[in-house]
Amino acid sequence: MEKLIVASNNKNKLKEFEAILGGRYEIVSMHKAGIDADIEENGTTFEENALIKARYVMDVSGCAAIADDSGLEVDALQGAPGVYSARYCGRHGDDEANNDLLLENLKDVPAPRTGRYVAAIALVRPGKEPIVRRGVCEGEILFERQGTGGFGYDPLFLCETGETFAQISMEKKNAISHRKRGIAAVLAALDAEARA
Numbered sequence: 001m002e003k004l005i006v007a008s009n010n011k012n013k014l015k016e017f018e019a020i021l022g023g024r025y026e027i028v029s030m031h032k033a034g035i036d037a038d039i040e041e042n043g044t045t046f047e048e049n050a051l052i053k054a055r056y057v058m059d060v061s062g063c064a065a066i067a068d069d070s071g072l073e074v075d076a077l078q079g080a081p082g083v084y085s086a087r088y089c090g091r092h093g094d095d096e097a098n099n100d101l102l103l104e105n106l107k108d109v110p111a112p113r114t115g116r117y118v119a120a121i122a123l124v125r126p127g128k129e130p131i132v133r134r135g136v137c138e139g140e141i142l143f144e145r146q147g148t149g150g151f152g153y154d155p156l157f158l159c160e161t162g163e164t165f166a167q168i169s170m171e172k173k174n175a176i177s178h179r180k181r182g183i184a185a186v187l188a189a190l191d192a193e194a195r196a
Helices: 011-021 046-061 082-087 095-105 170-176 178-195
Strands: 003-006 026-029 065-074 114-124 131-141
Touching: 003 011, 003 046, 011 026, 011 065, 011 170, 011 178, 046 065, 046 082, 046 114, 046 131, 065 082, 065 178, 082 095, 114 178, 131 178, 170 178
Parallel strands: 003 026, 003 065
Antiparallel strands: 065 114, 114 131
16 A cells, blocks of 8 residues: 555544545554654645645655645634634644633624534645645534544534534544545545546
């Protein structure tokens, strides 16, 4: 199988990539590939940030790389937290503080508080054009956390099953998530490229 380095050190994301792509590629983490870097995500869109991460990993490894940049867009907040989802509270990766701030900023907004999880997936390979696709999962933001699974805003994100991402199994989440939909779009583009 072709090796594919995931441009992330997020263990939860790595598990999702492995679950979704493991049958098609040998999934390798940055750590396992010997890449110890904190890649600066200074793009203004999910797509720009995903490309920045994937290109960095490909450039230092010479190997195909895949990256995602994902986050939550809330309509009542004009799309915030958006590309700043992981550092919404001012600290990177503090899920509890991010969720607390989101609830605080939505305290006067009545239901339904619509929003979506977005994932831009970038696949880069030496000597080939990058493939970048977006996956979206529509839902609502609840008034309090429900469920103990998942990560990020999952306990507040009510998805199409009528449950939060923190209440459903990883298998069910990987079947409907924004990341799954973005990866499926990348794979469809790869298949089309192979047929061309």
